[in-house]
Amino acid sequence: MPDLGKYADTVLSAYGLSALLLLGLLVMTLRRGAKVRAELAAVEQRVKSNG
Amino acid sequence: MRDLRLAFRAGGGFGLGLAFFLIVTVMVPFSVGPNSATLATIAPGVLWLGALLACLLSLDRLLALDWEDGSLDLLATAPLPLEGVLSIKALAHWLTTGLPLVLAAPVLGVLLNLPAGGYLWITLSLLIGTPALSVIGCFGAALTVGLKRGGLLMSLLVMPLYVPTLIFGAEVARRGAQGMAVETPLLMLGGITLGSIALLPFASAAVLRVNLR
Amino acid sequence: MRDLRLAFRAGGGFGLGLAFFLIVTVMVPFSVGPNSATLATIAPGVLWLGALLACLLSLDRLLALDWEDGSLDLLATAPLPLEGVLSIKALAHWLTTGLPLVLAAPVLGVLLNLPAGGYLWITLSLLIGTPALSVIGCFGAALTVGLKRGGLLMSLLVMPLYVPTLIFGAEVARRGAQGMAVETPLLMLGGITLGSIALLPFASAAVLRVNLR
Amino acid sequence: MIEVRDLGVSRGAVPVLEAVGFCLAAGEALVLRGPNGIGKTTLLRTLAGLQPPLRGEIIGDREQIAYAAHADGLKLTLSVEENLWFWARVFGSEDIAPVLSAFNLVGLRTRPAGSLSAGQKRRLSLARLMVTGRRIWILDEPTVSLDTASVQLFASAVVAHLSAGGAAIMATHIDLGIDGRLLDLAPFKARLPALDFDDGGFL
């Protein structure tokens, strides 16, 4: 851990909040992607079997 | 309860008030200029004015919808005192409009360079003052329900009634921001709110009964 | 023509914008405090902000009524270019909302201690700027016609589009009030207005055609 | 005057009718039939140019079409005359007097449209068609709310229009006593699009 001096709070909160936002975006993207993929597969299956 | 649920589901009022508050506060620096000293001076007043306008705009949905679909008639004949019904309506209005404004005010204060000491007081004064805005607004809505162009008329009627609340509320916020004593205006603000909550529903109910005849 | 007549007959839009303008400017001293120096500083900005809010509020009647009663369909199949129809609608909106604001602004300026040199410039800047507000608003109304909660969405969409007009308009008024040079912002304001009037109706018509199909 | 070939129309991104085709000469009327929701309104809106066709083509002069929708499209605060004058000016007509008398509106001339009864409003909105001066009338359930006498008025207006070389396409559920060709839309109901897992219909 580098010595951040008197600005430790500032730097750490900037990194923390940004990481939170980036990770949030990533997780939401992946989760929604997986969900839609699964749903589409189900629908596609159903449509194929019903003709 | 039903009002709350409906208000949340219809959602319009909720978002509209908040969005309007945001619009007003963001637009102020564009119009008044970016000078941060000026902005800091007027910040408490702008926040109060924005909150008041947001309340005013969301008022006309308070009773109008119920009037149009006839459920106001049904409520009036229901085994509840009309005073109670109107108090609940005002409460629902406050929860969906006033409370979000109170919570948003400190955030928007940042944009207006609100002095550090001001955050507590703007929040507190809005928290105490906005219920009065809802109750008074409910009276205005009851007065004008069912009238053609009721919205316009209501704004004009309600505006003077809002003046004392606005003066004392903004005064608390302004003095607080400048580190001055706030007791007197705070007491007055609290008095107005309590008085309105205690007495105005009776006036609203009386007025509404006349309008429903 | 019919739009004009209708707007006057229905009256609502007309009065509502003006009343709102009045409310905002009258409430400002109550919220910001009666200090006349502060008021004089912010007066031009407040007048512009009030005018902008009044425009914004009267927008949702611009197309919604025609959409609901089906005459928008008929107008779209009429031998008039839709661009022209929308320009006329924007003109009607300006005549019923913008123009009264321009005329009222100097009067309300008195309430705000507007410096003597400012009257000319606030009037001039509003006169030049408000047409842009109407045209841009017409675009917003065309975008959201027929949508659920269109009013809220429209405010959100139109607000950032109003920013340049507001900045230059308020800048003209502010500089004018302080006796500074106003050529540059005045030119920009005129440019924005002319550009919007010339180009935006095409965008509005394109958007409206999509919405009607 | 208007010819339609292999037309497919859609509403809200869902295909509704397909392979509709007909050809209408001057002096002819076409009456569309079909159960609720089959797509009469959608077809008429497409013909009027309010929405693009999904496929196929419409040959004819768009500028000759006047469209009357389900909704009356009246301004309730304007008077009967003012409403008509507005549309007369939009379409460049000079005179509304014959129209007023053709639809028995003379006595209601100065009344605001908002104070008319449902059938009177409908008469007014049909009168609008005549002031357009256009030759192809597209009518969506024109006789809604009309009493038998007014239906007669309307029918004779249509007949006069046809014999003056106009044409009319109308959707209706009741019999109007206008002799025109009937077109039942039920057979043209859009079938399920072929399940296409290949490129073309992927979306």
Place this chain on the structure above:
Amino acid sequence: MIEVRDLGVSRGAVPVLEAVGFCLAAGEALVLRGPNGIGKTTLLRTLAGLQPPLRGEIIGDREQIAYAAHADGLKLTLSVEENLWFWARVFGSEDIAPVLSAFNLVGLRTRPAGSLSAGQKRRLSLARLMVTGRRIWILDEPTVSLDTASVQLFASAVVAHLSAGGAAIMATHIDLGIDGRLLDLAPFKARLPALDFDDGGFL
């Protein structure tokens, strides 16, 4: 269930009908006839309590009346179900499923009302009557825009309502195949009031 004696009704301060009288028992239907503008809508609105009568009296339980007007009165942005649920809650009903199936709306359940065709909208607005659970239906031209199959649906809904002890008053220009008493309003058209310069009728 409802009795009307010597009723006079007015619209916009002008007397429209006078001396109307009838008496309707449970299980009966009354069909109002008359040319456009005679005052059917005005009469129905008066019966529903939306406007005060000019003279005469209406005897019956206001609280038992459900009124369906010319306009559909739907919230176009809400779905079919939401529209019905709203009214069900207002009137304290618990279930909308039977109503949906009675008016063949099951397949349209989740569609926003704005995307329905004219006839489908009308079906929805008629379905609203059934969720009110009220016993006297007052219907103003209920079958506008409906195709023959839907008119049948509606007729059987009315018949079921009547045989369950309800009553219905409706205005219409076409024959619905419901056997109810006919009441032609033409004879009740208000005559010019006698010019009365004495105090009584001065205003």
Place this chain on the structure above:
Amino acid sequence: MSIWEYANPKKFLRTTERILPPLWLVSGVLILGGLIWGFFFTPDDYRQGSTVKIIYLHVPAALMAINAWFMMLVASLIWVIRRHHVSALAAKAAAPVGVVMTLIALITGAIWGQPMWGTWWAWDPRLTSFLVLFLFYLGYIALWEAIDNPDTAADLTSILCLVGSVFAVLSRYAVNFWNQGLHQGASLSLDKQENVADVFAYPLYACMAGFILFFLVLVLYRTGTEIRLRRMKALLARERMSDA
């Protein structure tokens, strides 16, 4: 073979399926590497102290906030002119990423401003124009959400994007004219003598490259999701037709 072939949804899905995994990897390595390098292995600035480390987040985020809007503008133009569905969906997919980038730039900027300028927020032109950009993003996303019919939504949002871009540029000039800034100018320009010292610059380059790639990967992935969603909607509508 022309680039437009990728406008075919199936082809697009197939291709991205193949190229995405390595891209995920590279973007992750670049971002993490750049940030770790910047955070742990660069010295403090003699004036700004350790706060200079914020630059590794702030500048790439600001860069991508603008470029995401620019990409949406190009995609909207392609939709308006050539009507390729994939491009409309790509614009839709990019907007939320752009919002997050804008937010990161605003938040890190605000946090940085507290020690440097003594205030969280000032109406500096650059800050202000970012706030306006943020509002544009919100409006754009809200409009997509509000419309059911996907083609209508694509048409309306693309026109909003075109008009909005013009007004965004206008706002930029307006705020520039309106207030002179506190914010520093571009320090990474090629023609200037005094660029930031290389110790700061190299990790910054790594982060910028990482953010660009990360944006690209996210947008490609999200576009795939949007394509699947549309296909699903089409299939469901088809199913409904067969019910009716």
